[in-house]
Amino acid sequence: MIRVENLVKQYGGITASNHLNCRFEKGKVTVILGGSGSGKSTLLRQLTGLEKPDEGSVYIDGRDLTTLSRKQLFDIRKKMGMLFQGSALFNYMNIFENIAFPLREHTKIADNIIKTIVTMKLEMVGLRGTEHLMPSQLSGGMMKRVGLARAVVMDPHVIFYDEPTSGLDPISTGVIGKLIKDLNKALNITSIVVSHDIESCFKIADNIILLYYGEIIAKGTVEEIRNSTDERVKQFIHGEPEGPIPFTRTAKNYLDEILYD
Amino acid sequence: MEIAASIGRLTLYRIQVLGRSGIFIFSAIVQAFLPPFRISRLIKEIDFIGSKSFLIIFVTALFTGMVLGIQGYYSLSQFGAEAALGIMVALSIIRELGPVLCALMVTGRAGSAITAELGIMKITDQFPALEMMAIDPLKYVVSPKIIAGIISLPLLTAFFDLIGITGGYLVGVNLLGVNEGAYIGKLVAAVTFKDVYGGIIKSLCFGLIITWIATFTGYTAEATTEGVSRATTNTVVLTSLSILIVDYILTSLLL
Numbered sequence: 001m002i003r004v005e006n007l008v009k010q011y012g013g014i015t016a017s018n019h020l021n022c023r024f025e026k027g028k029v030t031v032i033l034g035g036s037g038s039g040k041s042t043l044l045r046q047l048t049g050l051e052k053p054d055e056g057s058v059y060i061d062g063r064d065l066t067t068l069s070r071k072q073l074f075d076i077r078k079k080m081g082m083l084f085q086g087s088a089l090f091n092y093m094n095i096f097e098n099i100a101f102p103l104r105e106h107t108k109i110a111d112n113i114i115k116t117i118v119t120m121k122l123e124m125v126g127l128r129g130t131e132h133l134m135p136s137q138l139s140g141g142m143m144k145r146v147g148l149a150r151a152v153v154m155d156p157h158v159i160f161y162d163e164p165t166s167g168l169d170p171i172s173t174g175v176i177g178k179l180i181k182d183l184n185k186a187l188n189i190t191s192i193v194v195s196h197d198i199e200s201c202f203k204i205a206d207n208i209i210l211l212y213y214g215e216i217i218a219k220g221t222v223e224e225i226r227n228s229t230d231e232r233v234k235q236f237i238h239g240e241p242e243g244p245i246p247f248t249r250t251a252k253n254y255l256d257e258i259l260y261d
Numbered sequence: 262m263e264i265a266a267s268i269g270r271l272t273l274y275r276i277q278v279l280g281r282s283g284i285f286i287f288s289a290i291v292q293a294f295l296p297p298f299r300i301s302r303l304i305k306e307i308d309f310i311g312s313k314s315f316l317i318i319f320v321t322a323l324f325t326g327m328v329l330g331i332q333g334y335y336s337l338s339q340f341g342a343e344a345a346l347g348i349m350v351a352l353s354i355i356r357e358l359g360p361v362l363c364a365l366m367v368t369g370r371a372g373s374a375i376t377a378e379l380g381i382m383k384i385t386d387q388f389p390a391l392e393m394m395a396i397d398p399l400k401y402v403v404s405p406k407i408i409a410g411i412i413s414l415p416l417l418t419a420f421f422d423l424i425g426i427t428g429g430y431l432v433g434v435n436l437l438g439v440n441e442g443a444y445i446g447k448l449v450a451a452v453t454f455k456d457v458y459g460g461i462i463k464s465l466c467f468g469l470i471i472t473w474i475a476t477f478t479g480y481t482a483e484a485t486t487e488g489v490s491r492a493t494t495n496t497v498v499l500t501s502l503s504i505l506i507v508d509y510i511l512t513s514l515l516l
Contacts, residue, residue, distance in 0.1 A: 050392060
């Protein structure tokens with residue numbers, strides 16, 4: 001389980017995380033939902049320890065990430081998996097070596113067993129037979145699936161997904177969504193998904209955290225969010241252009257700028 | 262006031278970048294000597310920076326030596342000292358042209374490629390990916406390149422010296438008719454260990470400079486296509502200038 005307490009992060013005067021408090025439960029898929037610029041990627045980077053918060057703590061299994069040394073952080077990371085938005089596969093290695101990479105670096109497992117593990121992970125994402133291909137020879141959706149296979153190759157306790165379905169066709173989106181849900185159930189782990197895709201999010205999520213300009217404006221189960229009476233939540237999940245969340249972000253009044261500048 | 266402030270800001274920023282690059286190279290070298298060692302990564306980088314530069318160094322050295330042969334013959338024959346052609350070619354190449362031209366060629370071939378590679382790794386999130394797999398990107402990606410540069414450059418320079426002197430021999434002895442015994446004999450008698458040693462010291466420093474600037478510029482490049490192209494240009498310009506300046510400093514110190 002991951003617990004976030006009073007997290008604050010600022011970039012040049014803009015508050016990306018404004019005193020956030022939330023928890024991510026074991027065995028559940030929690031989706032961090034929000035528009036662009038809502039601070040969801042920043043939250044993810046702080047949860048993984050890629051970035052240190054200005055204030056507050058991130059507890060993973062009771063240990064505060066923000067106070068750990070680099071070596072301790074690396075020990076915890078061995079039990080974390082992450083699927084990056086652009087898959088972040090190593091472009092100079094073929095698919096097999098990409099997936100085998102964490103095993104080769106951190107374990108002394110024999111080559112034939114590594115081969116078995118990689119084959120199992122590739123079968124899980126439905127891409128067995130692509131071992132010898134290079135990442136550049138795959139489509140975006142296939143790359144994400146390979147990225148997912150690599151993220152789970154060390155059997156992590158926590159998996160982070162950064163925009164797992166953005167830029168994918170509907171079928172790939174469905175496949176990735178199903179994989180996230182199945183993996184979570186099969187391994188009984190903590191899954192954290194950052195997304196702005198409402199449709200697929202409602203399908204895979206157990207819990208939802210809705211961010212708006214660095215603040216949590218709603219959290220709860222899918223049902224609770226769906227039935228929320230908060231105008232901002234309603235506007236977001238229905239994707240309405242008009243509502244309390246403004247589309248424009250400028251400080252100046254439009255008419256003033258046009259008429260008097 | 263505005264101008265003074267912006268000059269101050271720029272100066273402070275430059276000093277900051279310099280400081281950061283110092284910490285960067287220091288930790289990369291320290292990391293290189295801490296376990297786990299990845300010998301295969303090092304060999305791959307030596308192959309890229311060193312072995313794959315052989316052909317380009319061969320051609321550069323051959324023609325440099327040949328040109329020196331013609332120019333040297335022209336100058337020396339005015340004093341009737343053609344016999345000293347071997348000394349002139351060998352000393353120019355071993356002391357100066359070998360290390361410098363070699364470093365400039367490697368900058369253009371490998372330095373720019375290293376920056377582009379790191380920049381693209383940055384665009385595609387491969388550094389945070391390594392971090393998330395509990396692998397230090399500096400140790401995994403940067404350290405082998407730095408060590409490979411320091412190992413490769415002296416070897417390439419030695420190869421350059423050999424081919425360059427041969428080029429001078431081909432032109433001087435075979436085309437212009439300088440006495441073979443004079444070319445080789447005077448060369449062997451005149452070139453001291455100190456000359457060779459000075460050239461090797463230079464090439465060691467150049468190996469460090471090339472990989473240092475290339476990796477740091479790539480590692481800190483802005484993660485956009487434009488940022489990477491700018492970083493690649495910066496690497497070539499900055500490294501070439503640094504090589505020429507450091508060459509002057511080293512020459513004056515070593516002489």
